[in-house]
Amino acid sequence: MSSIDLSSLLRLQLPRGGIDFSSFSSLCASAARLLPDKSLPVAVAAVAGYLVICNAVRFRSINRLKKKLGYTDRRSLSRMTGDDAQTIMRHMILEEFPTMSELGLQFALFKTYGIETISKLLVATKNLADKENSSKRYEDTSIIFTEFMTSMPTSSRHMQAVARINYLHAPYIASGKILNEDLLYTLAVSAIEPARFIGLNEWRATTEMERCAIGTFWKSLGDAMGIKYEGHLARAGQWADGLEFHEDISAWAREYEMEHLRPADTNVAASRELVRLMNWHVPGFLKPFAQDALVVLMGDRVRDAFRFEEPGILPAAIIYTTLALRRFALRFFCLPRLRPLKAFSDEDPTTGRIQHYYYLVHPWYNPSTLWSRWGPEALFRRLSGGFAPGEKSHMPEGFLWNEIGPKAQVGKGSAEMDVHVERMKGLQRGKCPFSGAA
Structure with missing residues (x-):
């Protein structure tokens, strides 16, 4: 030999x-x-x-999508429609980058907790900052965001999701407890953080087409929510495409954070509750490390706003090494996803209810099946002190849109939501939001 x-x-x-x-x-x-x-x-x-x-x-899916939609250069991006932006967003969230899209959105939520006007309201209303209500409200928020990020802007379900969040916000906007700047900042970080997490940690960078789709989608959603840009974003009403909108809202968010992302007692209360939910299934002896991992990912400014201690070098090294290895493995050793993830069931033709297939802690609206109750994931959740679907109180039959939100609002708001839906139909939401946008 x-x-x-x-x-x-x-x-x-x-x-x-x-x-x-x-x-x-x-x-x-x-x-x-x-x-x-x-x-x-x-x-x-x-x-x-x-x-x-x-x-x-590995790149076949994005290349096919680019060819299908015809966005081959910067000039072509100026004609991107809301429908096309939604198609691209759905491809990113459910096929190409589901993990970092979700993680980025979670950290976008973290950032909003660092703004005192937002965290103060959350603590006062006991919605996302209270042990009793936080789990349901987290799932409700996740459902609303996932629905309007993955369904076509002219679909009934998309408009119902947007109408529901508008209805829930309306009394606080009317009373001055939710400011336009609060809504604009939430919109900004929802656009910025998932893209940032994808760029830093995924197997490839986002394309120019994808970045334009992010800006186009969130501009269109901001219009549907009645968010005002004038006086805040540099080129308000003059954007040529989603890339310019994304540039402006990112620049505004950086300046806004310099002034408003700072320590406050209500920030601490809200952030600790979200950390508790995100680390629910982590064994007790690993919870300190898990918290350090979250603090590493949130960055210095957000960490200071929440009064977390600076993590040590070891947790940072482990987290960044793990993310680098994951990125390398996905790029060179993993085949692409064969089919997109499915976050929701189809609407029941008889009851109109929709079931949700994912959850963080409590299985709100998750179907109760033999697999969902006793499969590997369910067993892991049970063994780690979590919950599997099946409890009647978690509504395994699914939800109606007027049941999403705080307990005091369950079953309310249908008429008001219908008004919001009719208004959105007049906005031509599937069209390009920059053709005469304001």
Whole structure:
């Protein structure tokens, strides 16, 4: 059995443009001649073949979408419609980057807790900052955001989700407890943080088309929520496309944070409750590390606003190394998702109820099936002190839109929501929001 010629092996080089099928056979043949065991070439061929397939199909989905929609350069982005932006957003959230999209949105929620006018209201209303109500309100918030981020802007479900959040906000806006700046900042971080988390931690960076879709979508949603941009964003009413809107709202958010993202007692109360929910299933002895991990990801300014102690070097090193390894593995060793995730059931044709397939702590609106109650995920949740679907109080039959929100508002607001829906129909939400936008 001859030994491997190490110098010859080191001279094997991959093509500059990445692995392709034309180079695959020569690569395997060269490697096989150097290997001592005749059975090893089969293993080498299998591994190399898998890597070739991963490389060949990893970008296929985004390339197909770009070709289908026709957004090939910056000039073409100025005609992006709300419908196309939604299609691109759905592709990002449910196919390409589900993990970092969700994590980014969670940290966007974190950031809003660092604004005293927002956290003060949350604590006062006991919605997202109280142990009794926080879990349901978290799930309700997640449902509203996921629905209007993944359904077409002209669909009934999208408009119902937006109408519900408008209804829930309306009395606080009327009383001056929710300011336009609060809504604008929430809109800003919802656009900024998922894109930032994807850019830092995912297997590829977002494309110009995707970044434009983010700006286009959130501009359109801000219009539907009645958020005012004049006097806040530099080019209000003059944006050519979603990229310009995203640039302006990002610049405004940075300036706003310099003045308003600062320590306050209500920030602390709200943030500790969200940390408790996010670390619910972490074993007790690991909870300090899990909290440090969250603090590492939230950054210095947010950490100071919540009065968390600065984490040590070890947690930071572990978190960043883990994220880097994940990014590398996804890019080179993982095939793309075969089908998009499904967050919701179809609307029941008889009752109109919708079931939600994901949850953080309590399984609100999750269907009760043998798998959901006793499958691997359910067993893990039970063993870690969590909950599996099935309890009647968690409404496994699903929700109606007028049941989303604080307990005092359950079953209320249908007429007011209908008014919001009719107003949105007049906004032509599937069109380009920058054609005469204000």
